Amino acid sequence: MTASELQKLAKKSRGFYVKMKILHKGRQLEKSLFSKYYQWILWFSFTLYFLTSFVITNKPIPLSKTHVFGSKISLSSRVLFDSVKKTSQQSKLKYPATFKDLKIYIYELSSEYNEKWLSNKRCSNHLFASEVAIHRALLNAYDFRTLDPNEADFFFVPVYVSCNFSTVNGFPDIGHARSLLFSAIQLISTNYPFWNHSRGSDHIFVASHDYGACFHAMEDRAIDSGIPEFLKNSIILQTFGVNYRHPCQDVENVLIPPYISPESIGKTLEKAPLTGNRDIMVFFRGKMEVHPKDVSGKFYSKRVRTEIWRRYKGDKRFYLHRNRFTGYQSEIARSVFCLCPLGWAPWSPRLVESVALGCVPVIIADGIRLPFPSAVKWAEISLTVEERDVGKLGQILEHVAATNLSTIQRNLWDPAVKHALLFNDHMQEGDATWQILISLFNKLDGSYTKSRVWNQ
Ligand SMILES: *[C@@H]1O[C@H](CO)[C@@H](O)[C@H](O)[C@H]1NC(C)=O
Ligand SMILES: *[C@@H]1O[C@H](CO)[C@@H](O)[C@H](O)[C@H]1NC(C)=O
Numbered sequence: 304m305t306a307s308e309l310q311k312l313a314k315k316s317r318g319f320y321v322k323m324k325i326l327h328k329g330r331q332l333e334k335s336l337f338s339k340y341y342q343w344i345l346w347f348s349f350t351l352y353f354l355t356s357f358v359i360t361n362k363p364i365p366l367s368k369t370h371v372f373g374s375k376i377s378l379s380s381r382v383l384f385d386s387v388k389k390t391s392q393q394s395k396l397k398y399p400a401t402f403k404d405l406k407i408y409i410y411e412l413s414s415e416y417n418e419k420w421l422s423n424k425r426c427s428n429h430l431f432a433s434e435v436a437i438h439r440a441l442l443n444a445y446d447f448r449t450l451d452p453n454e455a456d457f458f459f460v461p462v463y464v465s466c467n468f469s470t471v472n473g474f475p476d477i478g479h480a481r482s483l484l485f486s487a488i489q490l491i492s493t494n495y496p497f498w499n500h501s502r503g504s505d506h507i508f509v510a511s512h513d514y515g516a517c518f519h520a521m522e523d524r525a526i527d528s529g530i531p532e533f534l535k536n537s538i539i540l541q542t543f544g545v546n547y548r549h550p551c552q553d554v555e556n557v558l559i560p561p562y563i564s565p566e567s568i569g570k571t572l573e574k575a576p577l578t579g580n581r582d583i584m585v586f587f588r589g590k591m592e593v594h595p596k597d598v599s600g601k602f603y604s605k606r607v608r609t610e611i612w613r614r615y616k617g618d619k620r621f622y623l624h625r626n627r628f629t630g631y632q633s634e635i636a637r638s639v640f641c642l643c644p645l646g647w648a649p650w651s652p653r654l655v656e657s658v659a660l661g662c663v664p665v666i667i668a669d670g671i672r673l674p675f676p677s678a679v680k681w682a683e684i685s686l687t688v689e690e691r692d693v694g695k696l697g698q699i700l701e702h703v704a705a706t707n708l709s710t711i712q713r714n715l716w717d718p719a720v721k722h723a724l725l726f727n728d729h730m731q732e733g734d735a736t737w738q739i740l741i742s743l744f745n746k747l748d749g750s751y752t753k754s755r756v757w758n759q
């Protein structure tokens with residue numbers, strides 16, 4: 304049997320597995336199918352391993368990263384080779400060979416839903432712009448994108464909702480998000496059979512705003528509104544995530560990093576390399592209210608930022624600024640520790656910028672859930688300080704600087720970490736879009752079943 308025949312067989316088998324899951328409701332049966340599937344995978348892996356080790360020992364295949372996209376064989380052999388031999392530290396490849404069979408269909412919607420918003424240049428570059436970046440990357444992801452919806456595992460619905468900037472305060476106005484999404488769903492459910500077929504459970508949306516698919520920037524209002532009924536069955540790619548129950552993540556979801564332009568990071572790093580001189584010990588630039596406003600009983604950043612300012616504004620170790628500055632990325636690149644306190648929502652683009660520019664993120668946002676935990680070992684590359692301990696920041700960071708700082712920096716400066724948090728127009732192996740696809744693939748394989756709605 305040749306490797307390509309094996310590949311085909313693997314594909315067929317997975318198709319069969321998914322179909323069986325749809326047809327049968329019993330958990331028991333699913334379990335036994337599951338173990339049968341794994342037995343089969345095991346057999347398949349061993350066969351392919353022997354086959355590929357034969358190929359490798361007899362005629363070496365160049366195992367460079369750039370070859371992976373071009374050739375299915377080099378991918379599968381590399382994956383299996385690595386997983387059996389565990390040779391390289393660098394390639395933490397956690398996906399099975401069948402990952403490459405994942406297929407995504409992207410709906411073509413009229414420009415009112417997406418492209419039209421891009422007439423405002425800011426739309427594809429602000430912190431909520433992952434809605435645009437993911438769409439672009441998927442359009443270019445030829446290995447995973449299918450033009451035939453009948454063979455799709457997932458359906459991507461490209462609607463940009465964070466692009467309408469208010470002329471009054473400059474913040475995005477997401478008041479129209481619900482109606483725009485509802486209208487998109489009306490369209491696709493009328494013109495295609497797939498939405499009705501799964502009641503949307505294999506359909507994917509991006510909700511990159513503060514509180515995900517609750518579509519409001521204030522938490523209490525967001526919770527009151529909740530996730531619209533028409534999205535509740537679907538999969539949401541969202542920046543908002545906490546490690547406790549929250550109505551704005553009470554939906555099948557994948558946590559994604561906020562968008563930071565890889566070009567801007569690249570430019571900054573050209574001038575200030577990761578391992579360069581870091582003359583600032585602790586950095587934060589952003590909104591720190593001296594007299595925080597009470598907004599219907601809530602305070603911005605739960606007053607954490609106010610506390611940082613009060614405690615440390617005169618402290619020489621702390622480089623704190625309250626005004627905006629376009630060159631702030633170069634300040635991050637000059638810093639050892641970068642504070643990432645919560646704003647209204649727990650997540651912050653600073654987290655991605657700090658990682659990408661090699662400044663140890665100091666996360667101050669109780670209960671935050673972080674993206675792609677299997678690719679990014681957050682505990683090894685960042686520090687977490689509880690909101691109530693913000694007054695002890697000085698001591699805590701001194702202690703780390705004197706003990707394990709260099710270990711953290713070494714972990715942080717692994718290029719794979721930065722890579723996993725950035726979206727590229729042309730998806731690259733291991734980048735943020737790739738991580739999303741892995742997460743989706745894992746849903747298909749494990750907890751998530753296409754038959755969810757059939758079981759109810
Ligand atoms: C954009 O936001 C403004 C308010 O900031 C609103 O009046 C307008 O209707 C929105 N545009 C669309 C197309 O939803
Ligand atoms: C899907 O269901 C809706 C509501 O029941 C219906 O109006 C629509 O025509 C259906 N779509 C298709 C393609 O059959």
Ligand SMILES: *[C@@H]1O[C@H](CO)[C@@H](O)[C@H](O)[C@H]1NC(C)=O
Pocket residue numbers: 682683684702703706707710711
């Ligand atoms: C470094 O030390 C701090 C404080 O002692 C600890 O919380 C953290 O987990 C350590 N990190 C690593 C990667 O060792």
